[in-house]
Amino acid sequence: MFDPRVAVASLSGESDAEWARHAVPHVGAAFLGGVALDEPAQEAARALVARGRSEFLTDDPLAxxxxxxxxLADTDVFAAVNVRSTTVDPIRDVAALCADHDAGVEINAHCRQDELCAVGCGETLLxxxxRLVEYVTTAADSEAPVGVKVRAEVGGVLLSELAPRLAAAGASWIHVDAMxxxxxxxxxxxxxxxxxxVANNGVRGRETAxxxxRYGADAVSVGRPSDDPVVLRRVRAAVDEWFDGDATDPSRDAGREVPHR
Incomplete structure (x- = not known):
């Protein structure tokens, strides 16, 4: 889907085009956002800002x-926009916009802040x-590439059961915060x-990537240190090593079979 198989992951209120441009020399994809699309999601974002978190607050999310x-149009990076919404129509609108710009849209089923969950955004969708499948189907109808960012360790949720439903609805990727x-x-x-x-959480270098x-991820994404070129260079080198076939798989040395694609 993108190459090199390294991405930078959305960090609310920080992951904009300028942030992505700094990462371009090291990555194949940048997930921008998250962007609150409808009024309840924007109100939740404003509440988060009021208690000191960073969020993108804008009167016109589509603009x-x-x-x-x-x-980012003059770069080779695959750009996707991570979005939150309590209703389906804004998902349709942003997906159409992303399709026009050869970009992807990523449904946020990940954020766990109380304000977002209270209005039905973030991990509530898990x-x-x-509703999550409806969002994916609607976005896929726009012909934009569609993905979903999810979180592990949410009580009662099996990502192995959810993933096939997302694929059937038209998702191209799943971005897994493994916790x-x-x-x-x-x-x-x-x-x-x-x-x-795309596997996420704690990716810092060779060992974590x-x-x-080894578990079969097609790519990895860097979150918190995504603005650190030293970390990005280190992760990129590790991923290139893996896909070039130069890496030794320690699980094989231990006689343990681990999925590897």
């Missing part, structure tokens, strides 16, 4: 998204799977082999 995508359960990546890979799997790749 903001277009401005960011235009600013339990409201029918402290890195092996969940292998479960998702096995359950939905047609999805491009190769762990996710």
């Amino acid at each position: 903001f998204v277009e401005e960011q995508l235009v600013a 339990r409201d799977t029918d 402290d359960t890195e092996s969940v990546v292998a479960d998702v890979v096995a359950a939905a082999p047609d999805l491009f799997v 190769h762990e996710y790749l």
Whole structure:
């Protein structure tokens, strides 16, 4: 889906076009956002800012998204916009906009802040799977590439059961924040082999990148240190090493079979 198989992951209020441009020499993809699309989601974002978090606050979310995508038009990076909405119509609108700019749209089923969950955004969608599938189907109808960012370790949610439904709805990728359960990546890979799997959480260098790749991830994404070129260079070197076939898989030396694509 993108190459090199390294991405920078959305950080609310920080991941804009300027941030992505700094990462371009090291990555194949940049997930911008998250962007609150409708009024309840924007109100939740304003509440988060009031207690000191960074968020993108804008009177016209679509104009903001277009401005960011235009600013990246002269790069080779695959850009996707991570979005939040309590209703489906804004998903349709932003997906159409992304399609016009050869960009992707990523449905945010990941954020766990109380304000977002209270209005039905973020990880709430992991339990409201029918609505999440509707969002994916609607976005896919625009012909923009569509993905979903998810979180592991949400009670009662099995990503291995959700992933095939997302693929059937038209998703091209799933962006998995593994939390402290890195092996969940292998479960998702096995359950939905047609999805491009981007693994996230704690990616800092060779050890962490190769762990996710041994579990079958197609790519890794860097979150908090995504503005640190030293980390990005280190992760890029590790991923290139893996896909060039120069990496040794320690799981094989231990006699343990680990999915590896």
